[in-house]
Amino acid sequence: MTSYEKLLLKNKNWAKEEIDNDPEFFKRLSALQTPEFLWIGCSDSRVPADKITGTQPGEIFVHRNIANMVIHTDVNLLSVLDFAVNHLKVKHVIVCGHYGCGGIKAAMTNHDYKYVLNMWLRNIKDVYRLYREELSAIANEELRADRLVELNVKEQVMHLAKTSIIQRAWLNEKRPHLHGWVYGLKDGIIHPVFEMNAGTPIDPLYEYDDL
Numbered sequence: 575m576t577s578y579e580k581l582l583l584k585n586k587n588w589a590k591e592e593i594d595n596d597p598e599f600f601k602r603l604s605a606l607q608t609p610e611f612l613w614i615g616c617s618d619s620r621v622p623a624d625k626i627t628g629t630q631p632g633e634i635f636v637h638r639n640i641a642n643m644v645i646h647t648d649v650n651l652l653s654v655l656d657f658a659v660n661h662l663k664v665k666h667v668i669v670c671g672h673y674g675c676g677g678i679k680a681a682m683t684n685h686d687y688k689y690v691l692n693m694w695l696r697n698i699k700d701v702y703r704l705y706r707e708e709l710s711a712i713a714n715e716e717l718r719a720d721r722l723v724e725l726n727v728k729e730q731v732m733h734l735a736k737t738s739i740i741q742r743a744w745l746n747e748k749r750p751h752l753h754g755w756v757y758g759l760k761d762g763i764i765h766p767v768f769e770m771n772a773g774t775p776i777d778p779l780y781e782y783d784d785l
């Protein structure tokens with residue numbers, strides 16, 4: 575059996591188990607999804623949103639990209655955010671990075687990853703530049719990368735608050751609560767590192783006054 579055939583077989587087994595446990599499971603889910611959370615995580619295969627949070631299908635709306643970035647020209651991310659906030663009415667948006675993130679480590683090198691990856695990693699280099707003083711004081715390279723993971727998550731949460739999507743929802747509905755988390759690959763534990771409640775003041779430069 576090839577590796578991908580194994581996936582299809584495991585899928586059949588999983589579907590059968592779910593139905594055995596709860597005969598209405600798929601019927602209920604196919605009619606409606608009412609997730610309370612939007613998860614913006616890293617594409618890394620070792621950080622599966624539902625598994626590490628013990629959540630079931632229907633509970634988390636998920637967007638993943640390299641190094642869990644919130645980039646204000648990313649139509650994919652912004653569409654997911656718009657739909658989750660304005661249609662699904664999520665109460666929480668979680669940006670979850672992880673220690674040992676390859677994207678973060680790559681951005682700390684001077685290596686030329688060629689056109690598209692350079693473009694993406696450039697956004698992480700910009701975060702490094704903002705916190706250069708703090709980061710360059712950390713001699714150990716692994717610890718420095720881990721600190722950049724935390725600071726990057728914080729910056730991406732702040733990027734969410736700079737969107738009119740979040741500002742409008744904060745003004746009109748006092749939600750969603752924004753969270754910055756970091757997952758530890760070595761121990762499986764999630765560490766909250768930053769949060770912004772609805773209405774948290776932001777740099778006035780990014781505030782819209784005609785929402």
Ligand code: CO
Nearest residue numbers: 616618675676
């Ligand atoms: Co990663």
